[in-house]
Amino acid sequence: xxxxxxxxxxxxxxxxxxxxxxxxxxxxxxxxxxxxxxxxxxxxxxxxxxxxxxxxxxxxxxxxxxxxxxxxxxxxxxxxxxxxxxxxxxxxxxxxxxxxxxxxxxxxxxxxxxxxxxxxxxxxxxxxxxxxxxxxxxxxxxxxxxxxxxxxxxxxxxxxxxxxxxxxxxxxxxxxxxxxxxxxxxxxxxxxxxxxxxxxxxxxxxxxxxxxxxxxxxxxxxxxxxxxxxxxxxxxxxxxxxxxxxxxxxxxxxxxxxxxxxxxxxxxxxxxxxxxxxxxxxxxxxxxxx
Amino acid sequence: xxxxxxxxxxxxxxxxxxxxxxxxxxxxxxxxxxxxxxxxxxxxxxxxxxxxxxxxxxxxxxxxxxxxxxxxxxxxxxxxxxxxxxxxxxxxxxxxxxxxxxxxxxxxxxxxxxxxxxxxxxxxxxxxxxxxxxxxxxxxxxxxxxxxxxxxxxxxxxxxxxxxxxxxxxxxxxxxxxxxxxxxxxxxxxxxxxxxxxxxxxxxxxxxxxxxxxxxxxxxxxxxxxxxxxxxxxxxxxxxxxxxxxxxxxxxxxxxxxxxxxxxxxxxxxxxxxxxxxxxxxxxxxxxxxxxxxxxxxxxxxxxxxxxxxxxxxxxxxxxxxxxxxxxxxxxxxxxxxxxxxxxxxxxxxxxxxxxxxxxxxxxxxx
Numbered sequence: 001x002x003x004x005x006x007x008x009x010x011x012x013x014x015x016x017x018x019x020x021x022x023x024x025x026x027x028x029x030x031x032x033x034x035x036x037x038x039x040x041x042x043x044x045x046x047x048x049x050x051x052x053x054x055x056x057x058x059x060x061x062x063x064x065x066x067x068x069x070x071x072x073x074x075x076x077x078x079x080x081x082x083x084x085x086x087x088x089x090x091x092x093x094x095x096x097x098x099x100x101x102x103x104x105x106x107x108x109x110x111x112x113x114x115x116x117x118x119x120x121x122x123x124x125x126x127x128x129x130x131x132x133x134x135x136x137x138x139x140x141x142x143x144x145x146x147x148x149x150x151x152x153x154x155x156x157x158x159x160x161x162x163x164x165x166x167x168x169x170x171x172x173x174x175x176x177x178x179x180x181x182x183x184x185x186x187x188x189x190x191x192x193x194x195x196x197x198x199x200x201x202x203x204x205x206x207x208x209x210x211x212x213x214x215x216x217x218x219x220x221x222x223x224x225x226x227x228x229x230x231x232x233x234x235x236x237x238x239x240x241x242x243x244x245x246x247x248x249x250x251x252x253x254x255x256x257x258x259x260x261x262x263x264x265x266x267x268x269x270x271x272x273x274x275x276x277x278x279x280x281x282x283x284x285x286x287x288x289x290x
Numbered sequence: 291x292x293x294x295x296x297x298x299x300x301x302x303x304x305x306x307x308x309x310x311x312x313x314x315x316x317x318x319x320x321x322x323x324x325x326x327x328x329x330x331x332x333x334x335x336x337x338x339x340x341x342x343x344x345x346x347x348x349x350x351x352x353x354x355x356x357x358x359x360x361x362x363x364x365x366x367x368x369x370x371x372x373x374x375x376x377x378x379x380x381x382x383x384x385x386x387x388x389x390x391x392x393x394x395x396x397x398x399x400x401x402x403x404x405x406x407x408x409x410x411x412x413x414x415x416x417x418x419x420x421x422x423x424x425x426x427x428x429x430x431x432x433x434x435x436x437x438x439x440x441x442x443x444x445x446x447x448x449x450x451x452x453x454x455x456x457x458x459x460x461x462x463x464x465x466x467x468x469x470x471x472x473x474x475x476x477x478x479x480x481x482x483x484x485x486x487x488x489x490x491x492x493x494x495x496x497x498x499x500x501x502x503x504x505x506x507x508x509x510x511x512x513x514x515x516x517x518x519x520x521x522x523x524x525x526x527x528x529x530x531x532x533x534x535x536x537x538x539x540x541x542x543x544x545x546x547x548x549x550x551x552x553x554x555x556x557x558x559x560x561x562x563x564x565x566x567x568x569x570x571x572x573x574x575x576x577x578x579x580x581x582x583x584x585x586x587x588x589x590x591x592x593x594x595x596x597x598x599x600x601x602x603x604x605x606x607x608x609x610x611x612x613x614x615x616x617x618x619x620x621x622x623x624x625x626x627x628x629x630x631x632x633x634x635x636x637x638x639x640x641x642x643x644x645x646x647x648x649x650x651x652x653x654x655x656x657x
Contacts, residue, residue: 016351044320044351048608070324071608100361101354250365 003027009045011038013159013207014102014148016045017091023053023065026083033084033162033183033196036204047094051087053080069094085186085194088162092145096246102157103258104246105147109156110139112287115214116156118147118266120241125219129169132197133276136177138284141203151251151258154265155210160203162196170195176276213262215286216241217271227279228272237268298604301325305527306571308338312347319352321608328605329523332359333406363406370394373412373463378494380431381424387498389415389489391468391508395499396528398492401535407524411455411464417486418469425453425467433458433465441642449475449635471508472515475631480511480554502536502543503550510563511556515629523603529563530571537574544575548582557583566599598622 004027007020021027050068054077055061064077067090074093078086096104108119108127117139119127128144135141141160142148148157165173165182170193173180181198218232218240241259242248248255273279300322303310314322326332336356339345345353374394381388390398393409416424429435433456438446446454452468471485472478489498500508509532513525537543551560561583567573580586587595601618627636 014354042316044316044349046351046355048324070328071606071611072328098355098358100358250361252361252365252368254361 003030007048007050008034009040009043010034011040011207012091012161013143014157015047015095015159016040016043017047017049018045019049019051019087021051021083021087023051023080023083025080026051026065026087029084029183033181033198036198036201038204038207046098047091049087049090049094051083053083079188082186082189084183084196085164085189088164088196091161095146099148100247100250103147103149103151103248103251103255105149105241105248106145106244106246107147107241108144109142109147109158110134111142111156111158111211112139112284113290114211115287115290116142116211117283117287118213118216118241119219120147120216120244121145122218122220122244126169126221127219128163128165129172129221130219130273130276130279132163132165132169132173132180133176134280134283135200135203136180137280140206141199146246149213149258149262150210151254154258154261155212157210158203158207160199160207162198164191164194164196166194167192172276173197213266214290216263216266216268218269220270220272221274222272223274225272225274227275227282229282230270232268232270234263234268237266238263297321297325297607298600301329301331301604302570304335305331305338308335308342308344311339312344316349319349323352323355324608325605327359328608330408330521331524331527332356333363333408334403334524334527336360337403337406360406363408366408366410367393367397367405369461369463370409370412371397373458373461373465374414374494374497376458376461377412377414377428377465378497380428380433381496384420384424384427384496386417386420387486387489387491387496389486389498389500390492391415391500392512395505396532398497398499399505401531403531407528411466413466413468415468415470415482415485418482421453421467421469425456428456428465432460439646445639449473449631451476471511473630475635476515477629478511478515478556478559480556484554502532502540503547506532506536506547506563507551507554507556507560510559514559514562515626523605526563526566526570526603530567530573533567533573533575544579545582548579552582552584555585557585558587561586562595562599566603570600570603 003020004022007018009016009018019030048070052066052068053063054066056064056077063080065080065083065086066073066077067075067086069090074090105118106121108121108131110117110131119125119131121127131141131144140158142156142158143161144163146159148159150157170182170185174182183196185193185195187193216237238259241263245255248259271279300318304322323332326335332355336359339348339356370393374390391413393404393407394412396404396407435454435456438454443454446452451470451473452466456465456467457463470482471480485500485504488501488504490501491498499505506529509525509529513522513529547560551557561580564575564580568575598618598621601615602622606612606615627640631639
C-alpha cells in the first residue's frame with residue numbers, strides 16, 4: 001500500500017531512495033526481491049523515483065512503463081515486462097549523473113576480513129557473474145557496478161543493490177548457486193536477457209560498514225584459460241581505472257589525488273579466469289594470508 | 291512576495307533569507323533540494339549557506355547533495371573558460387573585440403555567487419561584419435555544427451540573432467556566437483554598435499564584456515523575450531544580482547540604467563525586470579526609477595503579466611504538479627515567440643515544430 005501511495009523509502013548504502021509505483025506486477029517483484037532491505041520513515045531521501053504504467057497510442061492494448069525522477073521523465077517508455085530492469089537502470093543513472101561528493105568508479109566491489117577488492121568494469125570481464133559467485137561464498141557485496149569512494153577518507157561505501165545477470169550468466173549462476181534468489185528473466189532488453197540476483201541478507205544488513213581497498217583485479221574471462229594472475233604497473237592501473245570512472249573528470253584534482261592514493265594503497269593485477277570455483281579459492285587464500 | 295503555494299515559499303525563503311534554513315524540518319529540506327535542482331539553483335543555495343556560516347548546521351544528506359552540485363558547477367565553469375581560451379587561440383589573428391555574454395561574463399567580472407552558477411554553453415558576440423570570417427576560421431580549426439535540417443539552417447541564418455551552435459570535435463561545450471541581442475525578426479531592434487562602443491575590457495586581450503547597464507538589460511531581454519521557461523527563476527535572480535552588484539559599485543547606476551533602456555527602446559523590458567525582481571527578491575530599487583522609463587507596458591498587459599509570471603517562474607511541486615502553472619508557462623512561451631517573430635513567420639514556425647515532433651514520434655513508433 002505504501003509503495004502505491006507515498007512510496008517506500010529504501011536504504012541503499014549511503015543513499016535513501018523513495019520508490020513509488022501503482023503498477024502491480026512490479027510491486028510484487030519488489031516485495032520479494034527487496035524484502036531484506038531496511039526501510040526508513042522520516043529520513044531525507046536523495047532520489048525520488050516512480051514507475052508509471054501507460055498505454056501507447058501505437059498499441060492501445062499493450063501497456064508500457066516509464067521511469068520518472070522528481071516527476072521528470074529522462075528517457076522513453078519501455079515494454080511493461082521490463083519494469084524492474086528500467087527501475088534499477090534509472091536509479092543507477094541518477095546516481096551516476098548526480099553524485100559528485102564521492103568518487104564513482106565503475107567496478108564490482110566485494111569485501112572480506114575488512115579488505116575491499118575492486119574488479120573494474122571491462123567489456124567481457126564477467127564482473128557481475130564473478131561478484132555474484134563470491135558473495136555467496138563468504139565475501140560481502142559492496143556493489144556490482146559502483147565503487148563509491150570517499151576521497152577525503154579513502155574508504156569505500158557499500159551499496160548492495162540487485163545485480164543484473166545477463167544472458168548465459170543467468171543459467172551459469174542457477175547451476176552453480178541453486179540457493180541464490182533470482183528474479184524473473186526479462187528478455188529483449190537493450191542488454192539482452194536480464195535477471196536480477198538479490199544480494200545475501202548479511203550483505204544488505206551490514207551495508208553501513210565501510211572499508212579500505214587492498215586489491216584491484218582487472219578481469220578477463222576466457223573459456224579455456226587456467227586461473228592466471230599477473231601484476232601490472234601502477235601507471236597502467238591508474239589509467240585503466242581513471243579512464244573508466246563515472247565522474248573522475250568532474251572531480252578534477254580531487255579525483256586525481258583519490259585515484260593516485262588508491263593505486264598506491266593497492267596491489268594491482270590482471271586476472272584471467274574461466275572456473276568460478278577455482279578463482280574463488282585463489283582469492284580466498286589470498287585474503288586469508290594477510 | 292506572498293505566494294499561495296507553500297512549496298514556492300520553501301524555495302523563495304531559502305534564496306532571500308538563508309538564515310531561516312536552519313529551522314527547516316527534513317521534509318522541507320528534501321523538497322527544497324528537489325525544486326532547486328529543477329531550476330538550477332543548488333549551487334546558489336550551497337554558496338548562500340557557506341557565506342552565512344551555516345554549512346556546519348545542515349543535515350549531512352543535504353550537504354552531500356549541495357557539495358555534488360558545487361563540484362559540477364566548478365567543472366562546467368572550468369570547461370567554459372577553457373573553451374573561451376581555445377576560441378581566443380583560434381581567433382588570434384582577429385583584431386576585433388569579442389564580447390563574452392551571460393554566465394561566462396558573470397564569472398569574468400566576479401559577480402558574487404557566479405561560481406555556483408551552472409552554465410553549460412559559452413555565449414559570445416562579435417560584429418556582424420566579422421561573423422562569416424570568424425565562423426569559417428573556427429570551422430577550419432576543429433569546431434563543427436550539429437547536423438541541421440534545411441529549415442533550422444534558415445531559421446538561424448535569416449531570422450536569428452546567432453549562428454547555429456558550434457562544438458569542437460574533441461570537447462562538449464557549445465559555443466553560441468551572436469551578432470546582436472535579440473532575433474532579427476524581433477520587435478526589439480537593438481543597435482549592437484552602441485553595445486560594442488561601451489563594452490569594457492577584461493583581463494584577456496581583445497576580450498570585453500558588456501557595460502554594467504547593457505549587461506543588466508541583456509539579462510532582462512533574455513528573461514522576458516528569449517523564454518527558456520525552466521531557467522527563468524535563475525535568470526531573474528541573475529538580474530537581481532547584477533543590479534545589486536552594479537548599484538554598489540556606482541551610485542549613479544540606476545539613473546544610467548533607465549537612461550540606457552530608454553535609449554535602446556527597452557523601457558518595457560526593464561519595467562518587467564525591475565518589477566518582478568523587486569517583487570520576488572526584494573531588490574532595493576530606488577523610488578522613482580521605474581517612473582523614469584518611457585514606453586512602459588499598458589495596464590491590461592501588466593495585469594496579465596502580474597498573474598502569469600510568478601506562476602511560471604517557480605518550479606512545480608515535483609509530486610503534485612498543477613495545471614494552471616503549466617498553462618502560465620505555455621502562454622508566456624507563446625508570448626515570447628510573438629515578440630521574437632511577426633505572426634506570418636511565427637505561425638508556420640510553430641506548425642513546423644509541432645509537425646516535426648509528431649513525425650519524430652511516428653518514426654519512433656515504427657522502429
